[in-house]
Amino acid sequence: MTATLLAEQILNGLQFGVMLFLMAAGLTLVFGVMGLINLAHGSLYMIGAFAAAAVAGATGSFLLALAAAMSAAAAAGALVERFVIRRLYDRDHLDQVLATFALILVFSEGTRWLFGSFPLHLDIPPALKGPVTLPGGIEYPRYRLALIAIGLAVAAGLGLLIARTRLGIRIRAGENDREMIAALGVDISTLYTVVFALGAALAGLAGALVGAIQSVQVGMGEPVLILAFVVIVIGGIGSIRGALVGALLVGLTDTLGGIFLPRFFGLFLDPSSAANVGASLASMAIYILMAVVLVWRPTGLYGARA
């Protein structure tokens, strides 16, 4: 065990965490403002990744690919909000779960229809290839470092948007009292569409960014979606700050658990059973974290309302 390894794993955990934040931010905004639980958020992530892979394949430009990912996901989000999601705001959560589960089936199989079952490839842009040497002599992939920077920048931007802009004021007002801001003359249905599209664009961005280090394939969104749920449950549903803290906690727990739990059990078990026990526990670590947080605080770390 070296300090270099520890630093590398902490950076990996941060990178994973900020990408989870991009997913969780949209989910938590949509829940906070519209009271909607959206299982199809993972499909928007997938749409972002596929749009990026298609555009990068056609033009070779990573920036264009990112733009395409965000616009495709935002457009898909806005369309879905207009034609389906809008009818679900007044329904109970069961109907929302079911309808958005149905949307996953449509999006996943629709994408398979369009692009086929083989994973697509999305290249890391040449400028971000290779490792950088950090202070202390740590070699770390430049692209992953860029992901951390982008994630933190988006988090800061989102914080400013919510705290300082007119749209942010409306979003916060919408979280507190929907009827009241409608009565004050805010076009609430446009606000809903905008919030949904904003969340979708963030999911699409995450899909494209992660798509370059993993493969772009149908079904890539669902595992991330479930982790994002864990994140917002830990952070408190509706809270952006909670989403950030929760995402970093989950990212670090998952990454560090995967590395250090097998080593920890290696101290007093024989190597093969230590590897087994450690791997099992590591794969469950974030869910155990969530259970602990909920027993301690049933509405999450920053959740005010039940």
Add this chain to the structure above:
Amino acid sequence: MREGAVNAVLLAGLVAFPIWAQAADEPFLITLATRAVILALAAVGLNIALGWGGMVSLGHAAFFGIGGYAMGILAFHAQTYAPLMEWPFVIEGTKSMPVIWLVAVVASALAALGIGLLSLRTTGVYFIMITLAFGQMLYYFTISWTAYGGEDGMSIYVRNGFPGLNTLVPVEFYGLCLAILLLVLALNAALVRAPFGLALNAARQSPERVRTVGIDPGRLQLAAFVLSGAITGLAGALFADLNRFVSPSMLSWQMSGELIVFVILGGTARLFGPVAGAILFVALEHLLGGVSDYWHVFLGALLLLVVLFARGGLVGFLAGRVR
């Protein structure tokens, strides 16, 4: 009363179908029908928590999988002649269905007790997500459990036995599964009319009022959740026996989603709702799957239409609103 008629037709269909398939010499259809009956049993279990108890569990695949693994592990040890454990006392594997069912029911009930105790501290969306997360936790656990096949799952070479029956004959295994489904439905019907069922129904509609008359709604819900998990676990053991295969995919969250789909497609809090839903789903899978590889698109679209415009599901559509 129309609901009674719908139920009677469904029941008659379930009994008549294998006789017809046998006459038409289509053993594959009997296996398909067995699948529908077992999935219906799992959904009947979920319906107790979701329909009558109002607990939207998105993690019921966990209990389904626990039942499956109970069968897989016991049969695996029986076919390798290696005892399950030797200390402090010897436990051998078994190929006997009744023993396997008992283990499946007890194991999934215990799991439901643990998960329910923690999850029922929360309500609404938090409950949905926590049950989902517990489901994922067990899913990843089975993936990393290399002793029993890990990600690949494990195959059981010969279907387990039931005294007096040859379970290898499709129609006999179908009859066994149908008998269990009917038994559980009868239990379910009795339960709904019993004081427990009435109190549970009331606890869903207004926990405060139930509390005022001196009943703890949390304990009612926990009991219903445990019963629900146990039934779904039993279905899991049968499902594993049908396929002679268990794998982590039985615990995947898509499985949990599909179980909810069965309940809603058929009709929430209707005795035969999950049965109708599971039959419809398996039939659609068979028919649409033959037309297009991408049949999930149509399933998704159909499901959307049902949720948006046809609330009450198939049984609700045929039998009208609840009195």
